[in-house]
Amino acid sequence: MKIQEILSEFKRQNNATNLYIAEKIGVTPSTVSRWCRGQIKHIAPATMERLSDLLGTDVRALTQAIDFQLEKPVLGTVKAGYGLLAEENLDGYMSVSQEDFDRGDYFLRVTGDSMNGAHILDGDLLYVKSCNDVPSGAIAIILIGGEEATVKKLIKKKGYWILQAANPDVEPMVFTEKEIGELPVQIIGRALYARTDL
Numbered sequence: 228m229k230i231q232e233i234l235s236e237f238k239r240q241n242n243a244t245n246l247y248i249a250e251k252i253g254v255t256p257s258t259v260s261r262w263c264r265g266q267i268k269h270i271a272p273a274t275m276e277r278l279s280d281l282l283g284t285d286v287r288a289l290t291q292a293i294d295f296q297l298e299k300p301v302l303g304t305v306k307a308g309y310g311l312l313a314e315e316n317l318d319g320y321m322s323v324s325q326e327d328f329d330r331g332d333y334f335l336r337v338t339g340d341s342m343n344g345a346h347i348l349d350g351d352l353l354y355v356k357s358c359n360d361v362p363s364g365a366i367a368i369i370l371i372g373g374e375e376a377t378v379k380k381l382i383k384k385k386g387y388w389i390l391q392a393a394n395p396d397v398e399p400m401v402f403t404e405k406e407i408g409e410l411p412v413q414i415i416g417r418a419l420y421a422r423t424d425l
Contacts, residue, residue, distance in 0.1 A: 230290060231265045232325075236297060237282050238263075252277040297328040305335040305353060305368055306377045321352060331419050332357040335368065335376075342366070342378055344393030347421040353378060355416035368416035378418055388412065 237243060245259040252274060261267045270278065270286075279286045298320035321334050334352040345366060347353060353368075361367045363383035369390060370376050379390035379400075388407060390400040402412045 229265060230267075230270065230286070231263050232297075233282070233286060233290070234259070234263050240298075248278075248281065251281045297323050297325060299323050299328065299331060299333055299354070301334040301336065301352065303335065304338050304376075306339050306341075306375070323354075327354065327419075331355060332416070335378075337378065337421065341392035341394045341397040344395075345380070347378060347393070347418070348423070351421040351423055353421045354419045356419055357416050359414055361414055361417045366418040367414050368418065370413045370415045372410045372412075376415070381414070 234248070238245075238248075245256045245263065249256040249259045254274060258267070262270070275287055300320055301318040303316045303318060318336065323331070331354045334354055337347055337349060337351045337353050340349050343349075347366070355368055361381060363381065365381060366378060367381040368376060368378055369381065377390065379392060382389040382391055386404050388402045390402070392399060402410070406412060
């Protein structure tokens with residue numbers, strides 16, 4: 228684990244600034260900034276000890292560990308179906324690998340069974356990359372009318388979109404170009420994978 232990754236996670240979890248860290252351990256904010264950018268890889272032992280005290284952990288050991296727990300937030304629910312209002316309430320955090328930490332942004336709890344053919348099941352946690360566009364055929368998080376969030380395969384055609392379920396019992400939704408603009412129908416993320424929260 229790198230110093231900048233440890234500091235980034237500490238700052239995120241504690242809403243801390245470089246100035247706060249600098250004042251607590253007796254260095255300049257620019258020094259902390261260089262740590263956060265990875266420009267300084269060696270920290271003096273006395274400073275490392277103060278940093279470890281602030282973070283409440285052995286920073287030197289973490290830089291040598293491969294199992295440091297990175298986390299992403301769980302933000303409410305998304306409907307695998309239709310008719311559920313979007314919720315953006317923070318519902319905790321889930322541990323992710325370094326690779327997943329870098330490529331995704333948050334989890335959503337899945338409600339419904341319209342995507343079970345794509346192995347996205349009721350109760351699963353769906354890992355999402357925030358974006359406002361996806362290629363046709365991708366599984367996207369779609370916000371309808373600013374209120375209803377759903378996860379569907381998005382098929383783009385000239386003049387309209389199809390929100391296609393992965394369950395033959397669920398009818399697709401079709402939105403014209405006018406409806407996409409006026410409702411609106413917005414892409415807010417791309418599904419990366421689903422996992423069961425045991």
